[in-house]
Amino acid sequence: TQSIVIALDGPSGSGKSSTSRGVATRLGLRYLDTGAMFRAMTWWMLEHDVDVHDAEAVAAAANRPQIVSGTDPSAPTITVDGTDVAEAIRGTEVTGAVSPVSAVPEVRARLLELQRAVIGEGGIVVEGRDIGSVVWPQAELKLYLTADAGARAARRALEEGGSDVAATEASLLARDKIDSSRTTAPLTVPEGAVHLDTTPFTLDEVIEKVVALAEAAE
Ligand code: C5P
Numbered sequence: 001t002q003s004i005v006i007a008l009d010g011p012s013g014s015g016k017s018s019t020s021r022g023v024a025t026r027l028g029l030r031y032l033d034t035g036a037m038f039r040a041m042t043w044w045m046l047e048h049d050v051d052v053h054d055a056e057a058v059a060a061a062a063n064r065p066q067i068v069s070g071t072d073p074s075a076p077t078i079t080v081d082g083t084d085v086a087e088a089i090r091g092t093e094v095t096g097a098v099s100p101v102s103a104v105p106e107v108r109a110r111l112l113e114l115q116r117a118v119i120g121e122g123g124i125v126v127e128g129r130d131i132g133s134v135v136w137p138q139a140e141l142k143l144y145l146t147a148d149a150g151a152r153a154a155r156r157a158l159e160e161g162g163s164d165v166a167a168t169e170a171s172l173l174a175r176d177k178i179d180s181s182r183t184t185a186p187l188t189v190p191e192g193a194v195h196l197d198t199t200p201f202t203l204d205e206v207i208e209k210v211v212a213l214a215e216a217a218e
Contacts, residue, residue, distance in 0.1 A: 004141065010145035017033060019207055024125040031073035055104050103184065130185035134185045141217040
């Protein structure tokens with residue numbers, strides 16, 4: 001188990017984060033939330049008044065922020081230039097700006113390098129949109145998690161402390177559309193991935209399924 005890489009991709013609100021953290025904890029693996037890295041990059045752009053819809057301006061700044069991700073599944077941390085941004089990156093400002101920033105090839109190239117450095121020797125669960133397709137296609141186990149849009153929105157609204165479900169669903173679908181249609185590393189079902197629709201299952205059931213697959217993958 002110690003060198004296994006588990007790649008967990010899927011759209012927003014499919015249960016990736018809770019599943020990844022649960023699986024990493026169960027198997028004693030590290031955990032990397034690549035979405036948090038794109039959010040941290042976006043936070044930096046907003047902080048420095050970079051127009052997130054100006055792809056050239058975003059590209060020119062992509063190498064400037066120093067982003068450091070912790071890999072403990074029980075206490076994920078992320079800093080930008082030494083500032084703890086774990087909470088700030090979950091706000092609506094960052095959420096509304098992250099997809100255009102993530103579509104910029106220079107942003108992806110920069111974070112790809114950081115992500116591969118963290119994965120290193122393995123022993124990690126990595127969640128994102130392009131892990132099994134681009135970041136680590138050689139992962140021992142690849143999963144693609146989905147859920148009905150209504151179920152995803154209900155979960156995300158609950159996480160956000162009771163946001164409006166219809167508005168949350170609209171925001172999720174808008175991000176999915178940009179993430180799936182971008183030219184560089186779009187959200188896609190990676191070759192060889194197990195496709196798991198989590199709609200009918202509880203979180204614990206999904207974690208059990210992934211743990212069983214990981215044990216079989218060794
Ligand atoms: O997973 P999360 O919702 O935090 O991801 C935020 C955004 O980061 C996604 O909507 C997507 O635009 C981007 N992302 C990405 N590639 C990844 C992970 C996240 O483009 N591997």
